Amino acid sequence: MPSTDENKSQSDSKMARRALIASTAGSAIEWYDFYVYGLSAALVFNHLFFPSSSPYAGTLLALGTFFAGFVARPLGAMIFGHFGDSIGRRGVLIVTTLLMGFGTFFVGLTPTYDMVGIWGAVILVALRVVQGIGVGGDWGGSVLMATEWNSAKGKRGFTGSLPQFGSPLGLITATIVTEAANRMIPQESYESFGWRIPFLFSFLLTGLALFLRLRVKETSSFEEAKRDGTIRQAPVAYLLRHHWRRVLQATLMRAGQHASFYIFTTFVLTYGVTSLGQTRSSMLLAVMLAAAVSLGSTLFWGSMSDRIGRKRMLQIGIIVMFLFALPYFGLLNSGITALMVAGIVLSLVVHDMQYGPQSSFIAESFPAEVRYSGASLSYQLSSITSGGPAALIATAFMATFNSTLPIALYLMGMCLIAFLALFFMPSVDDATDTHDTPMPVHDWQTAS
Template sequence: MASSSNGSHLSDIDSARHARRAVIASTVGTMIEWYDFYLYGLVAALIFGKLYFPSQDPYSATLLAFSTFFLGFAARPIGAVIFGHFGDRIGRKGTLVATLLLMGISTVLIGLVPTYDQIGIWGAVALTVLRMLQGIGVGGEWGGAIAVATEWTRFNSRRGLAASWPQFGSPLGMLLAVTALTVTSYAGSPEWFETIGWRVPFLISAALIAVGLYIRLGVLETPVFQQMQEKKQIVRAPIIDAVRGYWREILLTCLIRTGQQAPFVLFTTFLLSYGTSHLGVQKPFLFNCVLAAAAISLFTTPLFGYVSDRIGRRRMYLIGAFTMMVFAFPYFWMIDTKIPYLIALAILLSLPIHDMQYAPQAAFIAESFPPSVRYSGSSIGYQLASITSGGPAPMIAAYLLHTYGTSAAISAYLAVIAAISFLSALFLRDRSQHDYTTNEGWVREERTTIVTNIAPSSTQA
């Protein structure tokens, strides 16, 4: 059967082809957005302090540079609210094109911002605004990428694997950002890199945007959203409906991420500071170990997504949270030995253990919300953890180390937040066998949803 103009009534062959393209589009899009996001964090640590926040105290300049890094986390829930609304109102595809453009354009402009010596404090102001726009773009990306990748009937029995591919975009984006910076740093002198060279990877984002747009514009709207349009089930106020009807799921979504996102930040950013300043380990060695762990994640992320299809989403998540609890103390014990092969082993194990939660997480969360508020509900819950978990994690770890003078305090912190994830996952219902494509059977939604009487082809917000 031929495809109609809006993508309905596809043959099995066409459906399979478009479903695969949807997964690829989600993965490439998240890869590009994470490339942009990680790139800023890396350059903030290397360059931004001296270029945009000049101070006689280098430590103060670095703190100011990292404050803009935190703003990217703080802005994510804003993006979740804005784009969650439009994703559930006008469609997943169009909204994801908007998040990609916002993130990409902000990144390119960061590469063009004049320094303090050229325009004074306005350079720092522009940097801060653009970093917040990056955070808003990332905040609106995740929920839509997961919906686009999974709202196809052919993935009903493989939803964990399908949803793990957009998650795969995170380690891939990190590797791409590091590679771009490394290659650029070898292209000229250190002075050239600190004045001009660091801008090149940001400007390269323009080419990545073009590739991402080409792929995303060729993707059809998901069959689930088309079905909602045809049945006139589009929600007038999806954010309000999601909060009223699914506040419990939103809260638990935020909490299950506690023991996943905070460890990731500690394993990839705090480690560099702790290893070099506290233990005296060479930064290139730590950096290469983290890169190797990210490369392993390219395999373990889809692997654990696949396993969640076999044993269940919640069971896989519980195994991951429990393993993180157990790993919390051995991780720092190995790091603190200062023995290279034990440090490398700790780092290489850290991200795969993290992936035991990260891989099934996407499907686990998306399955907790009906199609009419899936983009909104999953995005809000997911991105709230950026404020409660990922954002403050390095500061909490630094405070614990300063107060108690031992990494055991940080290990205890890791164990506690992993326990929070474990307990929260116990209370979040496993809906992997629930009908993912329909709004029927969602009791709380039936009490709260306000359906807009629109024509099937309407795209009004």
């Protein structure tokens, strides 16, 4: 008959598997909500909510509402990081799922400029902030729910990449639903009511995410912290007092990856349609193909980091991204369909060299007592410094210079920032760390 320890181990392993499924599926649904907004902002929101503006100005304004969600993400990270570190990961994930789901659903009910004038855009921004707060608090919990189980030791690069896997899965789902609505409904009807369908569809996806996440217990790491009495009552304040340098480093380390993603998936849609003369459907299908390939590459590079180390994998990824920036736009500007599609697909494979192992690396850089706060805040601050402005900056550069060269140079500059930030971060991997040991203390840093 199995011993008590064996029964507990089997129970923990079963719950860890549930946690992986719930984290991955929940993350995919959360990102579906976020990306379906980005697709609509790039394709139809410019004339639905800003009809009096020029095409580029309208696109900038529409992407500005998209940026509002990025500004709200660090706020969500701070709010839910506090509760995630003080009361637990599981309950926080339930709340963030509801926030994202209802925020997205009500975007689908928002009146356009023809109905209420500029108030439609105001409502849109408010709902985008709700979305941003939700996703800002959700990412950290999803990653920790996947990696903080004892059975994840030795393979946290892979398990941490599973919530990241939810991002391309969410992008694929958002693209499929958006494209299906666009194809089934005449263009005039689509811009009247069809664009709302992908947002309203999120109601069903939110229900699925809640079902999966309610079946998961609290992580073993957090339960151990509770038993040991190491829970901080004000984890965010403690984090910013003792580990602010690590937060800054992790934020800047994301610069190249985060900026590139929104250039590769959001800006490219506008650029392809307005500057390259491609159809909206062809650009959406190319991005969807890239996201499908990204499903495998995200997991591959995450698993590779278990073999060669997270930091080394990230360094390689940044260098490859730097070298890829100019060829990427060369492929797009070639005018040859096969080369354009190849550039779009390769862009996410290169992006995933950083994205796959990034979640585990960031989580491993903070001690358990402030891990939710530290991982969430550093990850989401990048939304303001890198991810959020990227599509706006690329669109503005294109309108000003009528050339993709400044955009490529901008991306290369972000890679340099990322490489320098990563250089000063220590290597903390499963091979040498228990995942619950506080990060190394340097002579320039005080921790207690």
